[in-house]
Amino acid sequence: MERSTRTPTRRPDTAAGSRLPSHPEIEHWRPATPDDVDELWQFTRAVGKADHPHHLTTREGIARDFGLSYFHPAEDSLIGFAADGTLAAMGMVISPPHRETLARSILVGGVRPGYRGRGLGRELLAWQLARAEQQLAAVAPTVPRWILAYTDETAYRSARLFRRMGMECARYFQSLERRLDEPIPEVDLPGDIRVVRFSPVVSRAAHAARDSSFRDHWASQPMSDEAWDSFVNSRIFRPDLSYVAVVAGPGSAEQVVGFTMATVNVDDWANQGYTGSHVDLVGVIDEWRGKHVARALLARHLTSARTEGLARATLIVDSESPTGALSLYLGMGFTPTTRRLAFTVEL
Numbered sequence: 001m002e003r004s005t006r007t008p009t010r011r012p013d014t015a016a017g018s019r020l021p022s023h024p025e026i027e028h029w030r031p032a033t034p035d036d037v038d039e040l041w042q043f044t045r046a047v048g049k050a051d052h053p054h055h056l057t058t059r060e061g062i063a064r065d066f067g068l069s070y071f072h073p074a075e076d077s078l079i080g081f082a083a084d085g086t087l088a089a090m091g092m093v094i095s096p097p098h099r100e101t102l103a104r105s106i107l108v109g110g111v112r113p114g115y116r117g118r119g120l121g122r123e124l125l126a127w128q129l130a131r132a133e134q135q136l137a138a139v140a141p142t143v144p145r146w147i148l149a150y151t152d153e154t155a156y157r158s159a160r161l162f163r164r165m166g167m168e169c170a171r172y173f174q175s176l177e178r179r180l181d182e183p184i185p186e187v188d189l190p191g192d193i194r195v196v197r198f199s200p201v202v203s204r205a206a207h208a209a210r211d212s213s214f215r216d217h218w219a220s221q222p223m224s225d226e227a228w229d230s231f232v233n234s235r236i237f238r239p240d241l242s243y244v245a246v247v248a249g250p251g252s253a254e255q256v257v258g259f260t261m262a263t264v265n266v267d268d269w270a271n272q273g274y275t276g277s278h279v280d281l282v283g284v285i286d287e288w289r290g291k292h293v294a295r296a297l298l299a300r301h302l303t304s305a306r307t308e309g310l311a312r313a314t315l316i317v318d319s320e321s322p323t324g325a326l327s328l329y330l331g332m333g334f335t336p337t338t339r340r341l342a343f344t345v346e347l
Contacts, residue, residue, distance in 0.1 A: 021123035105132035176334035213283030
């Protein structure tokens with residue numbers, strides 16, 4: 001598969017977002033509400049088991065979306081029910097608020113496996129694209145404006161549909177995993193850098209380090225406080241398996257210069273076939289790169305996860321990361337598994 005070097009452009013259709021899809025399989029369309037969380041969770045599990053069985057959405061994650069101040073379910077979501085009451089299709093369009101160099105509208109959703117192949121996904125995606133265009137039309141055109149959607153490479157129907165609807169595969173994200181019963185390298189750090197376990201005391205500094213270190217990452221923007229807080233306070237976040245690298249700052253303060261943030265989702269273990277942790281975030285701020293900080297943080301996580309009795313660790317990395325992250329992880333014993341595709345369209 002070849003990756004395009006350009007991002008396709010669409011003409012905004014700001015009126016289309018108000019038109020509901022029309023499909024003979026769907027008797028009723030309406031926006032989602034917080035009261036739908038349980039049903040949406042069961043729906044996303046059915047979709048996930050077909051498209052990405054190794055990483056299923058948690059109920060907490062769905063509920064968390066409804067708590068975001070920048071997600072407005074009445075305008076930004078749509079769910080479709082078949083005549084027998086089955087939730088057959090769901091679409092959400094989320095536009096994060098921080099737009100320093102890029103404005104994004106992110107498409108989330110899908111069609112229940114038993115209802116696929118009949119044009120329902122096309123109708124739903126058309127609505128999502130129109131809603132995303134509405135969202136981005138309200139953004140001053142001082143930065144690029146992108147619609148983004150992600151899918152696993154094995155979910156071939158989704159990739160084919162995105163292309164049919166004018167989106168283009170712009171980036172590959174490689175999934176990696178590592179056995180924890182294999183030797184974990186010891187990494188020496190300069191004497192002025194300490195690795196400590198994540199705690200609420202360093203949360204704000206770790207958030208700032210995340211935004212700084214991800215500034216040169218593809219399609220990344222600063223993370224809102226509410227999104228960060230919902231992540232580090234989530235049920236699956238593991239502060240005991242997460243670490244930060246600190247150096248002495250002015251006075252008695254210490255500066256966070258790197259981080260490794262991890263989660264453990266027990267619900268994934270049955271489909272994965274092993275117990276494991278997932279490294280959600282790894283980063284080092286620019287002026288501290290090249291000192292083995294990321295290697296040391298990752299080694300500390302791997303050692304802690306093994307001590308916890310877990311069998312493997314997983315992560316996802318941009319295949320073309322400018323920091324050379326893929327080479328770092330391969331050098332730490334991770335091996336490639338599947339790929340996640342990022343589809344984009346520029347307004």
